[in-house]
Amino acid sequence: xxxxxxxxxxxxxxxxxxxxxxxxxxxxxxxxxxxxxxxxxxxxxxxxxxxxxxxxxxxxxxxxxxxxxxxxxxxxxxxxxxxxxxxxxxxxxxxxxxxxxxxxxxxxxxxxxxxxxxxxxxxxxxxxxxxxxxxxxxxxxxxxxxxxxxxxx
Amino acid sequence: xxxxxxxxxxxxxxxxxxxxxxxxxxxxxxxxxxxxxxxxxxxxxxxxxxxxxxxxxxxxxxxxxxxxxxxxxxxxxxxxxxxxxxxxxxxxxxxxxxxxxxxxxxxxxxxxxxx
Numbered sequence: 001x002x003x004x005x006x007x008x009x010x011x012x013x014x015x016x017x018x019x020x021x022x023x024x025x026x027x028x029x030x031x032x033x034x035x036x037x038x039x040x041x042x043x044x045x046x047x048x049x050x051x052x053x054x055x056x057x058x059x060x061x062x063x064x065x066x067x068x069x070x071x072x073x074x075x076x077x078x079x080x081x082x083x084x085x086x087x088x089x090x091x092x093x094x095x096x097x098x099x100x101x102x103x104x105x106x107x108x109x110x111x112x113x114x115x116x117x118x119x120x121x122x123x124x125x126x127x128x129x130x131x132x133x134x135x136x137x138x139x140x141x142x143x144x145x146x147x148x149x150x151x152x153x
Numbered sequence: 154x155x156x157x158x159x160x161x162x163x164x165x166x167x168x169x170x171x172x173x174x175x176x177x178x179x180x181x182x183x184x185x186x187x188x189x190x191x192x193x194x195x196x197x198x199x200x201x202x203x204x205x206x207x208x209x210x211x212x213x214x215x216x217x218x219x220x221x222x223x224x225x226x227x228x229x230x231x232x233x234x235x236x237x238x239x240x241x242x243x244x245x246x247x248x249x250x251x252x253x254x255x256x257x258x259x260x261x262x263x264x265x266x267x268x
Contacts, residue, residue, distance in 0.1 A: 106206075108181025108199030 003035035004149045005092075011120035012037065019113040022081070023100035025049060028093060029056070033150060038100070042147050052098040056087045073114075075107050084110045088118045091125040155266040161187035164243075164263045169251025171230075173260075175267060176202045176242045184241065192246060197232075201244040205234050222257060235260045238268035 001016060001024075003009045008026065012035050016024060023038035025045065031053035039045040059071045073086035084099040084107065097117070101110050157175050164173045165187040172188030174197055181202035186194045209219045223234040231247045233256060243264045247256055 106179065106181035106199060106202060108176075108195065109203055112181075112196055112199040 001035065001037040002150045004146050005034055007124045007126055008035045008121065011117050011124055014120065015113050015117040018116075019099070019101065019110050020105040021099045021101045021110060022104075023048075023098075025052065025098040027053060027096050027098070029053060029087065029096060033146060034095065036150050042151050045150060048098060052085055052096055055085055056096050060087070073111065077107075082107065084114065086114060090118075090121055092128060095121075154268075157185035157267060158187065160263045160266055161185055164245060164256075164259050165189075167251070167256050167259050169248045170256055171246040171248060173243065173245040173263075174198055174201075175237070176244055178202050178206060178236070178240055178242045188246075197244060197246065201232060201234050202242055204232075205236065205242045209236075222261065224253065224257070233257065233260055235264040236268075237264040241267065243267060 001009065001012055003012065003026075012024065012026065015021070016037055021037070023036075025036050025039070025048055026034040027049045028034065031049045033045055033049050036045050039048070055074065059074055063070050070087065073084060076083040076085075081100055081102050084101065085096065087094060087096050089095075097114060099110055099114065161173045161175060164170065172186065172192050172194075174186035174188060174194055175184040176182065176198040177184055179202075181199040183194050183198040186198075188194050188197070204225070205223060208223060212218070212220055219236065221235065223232075225232040225234075230249050230251070231253060233245045233247055233253070235243045237243050243260055245256060245260060247253060
């Protein structure tokens with residue numbers, strides 16, 4: 001498990017131990033990765049983050065079309081592996097969790113422990129520092145720093 | 154198959170039971186429940202289904218037939234579970250005052266009706 005934000009690590013470790021998830025990705029609503037578990041290649045994690053954020057954005061647009069509140073979560077049931085995707089509020093803004101699990105876990109377990117993860121993240125979040133201005137020239141440097149934190153290289 | 158709510162209401166009326174739930178074994182999700190206020194049906198379903206699946210795998214790995222009834226005894230009571238066919242698990246929460254023998258009979262009858 002690797003995390004850009006250190007305070008995310010303990011709640012995420014607990015979630016991973018209890019849910020038996022194979023892959024987990026926490027990201028901002030715009031797809032910026034906060035923490036990951038199980039991914040071995042940076043390309044995979046960036047692709048999964050972009051796709052996950054896109055799916056959540058699509059479901060939110062669908063919900064607007066039918067005048068429904070946001071969908072809480074989405075479960076894609078596969079033959080052997082399943083995907084759980086959920087948007088949630090944190091003191092640091094709206095985040096998205098993407099969890100891939102197999103027969104070692106169940107939808108119920110993942111949902112149950114994901115809800116606890118959301119509560120623990122809310123409790124663990126330190127007071128927000130003023131966000132530095134994002135400058136286009138810093139984008140590549142910021143991305144490299146995040147990748148080093150997430151993959152240790 | 155009988156009406157699940159009717160079967161669960163009857164089962165939950167056994168003295169000392171704090172409620173019962175019919176759970177999808179593969180998903181760990183509640184299919185129907187009859188639980189007292191304060192019992193988290195979602196957590197019960199997820200954890201009991203996981204327990205039932207793992208125990209079944211363990212027993213099968215040991216070359217034995219799948220268990221017909223599970224009784225997890227704790228200090229303040231017990232969690233009881235009975236498979237209902239291949240896809241469902243019937244789960245009940247018993248207090249220390251419950252007659253577990255009677256609850257077991259009622260659960261096996263309920264599982265037969267729901268399976």
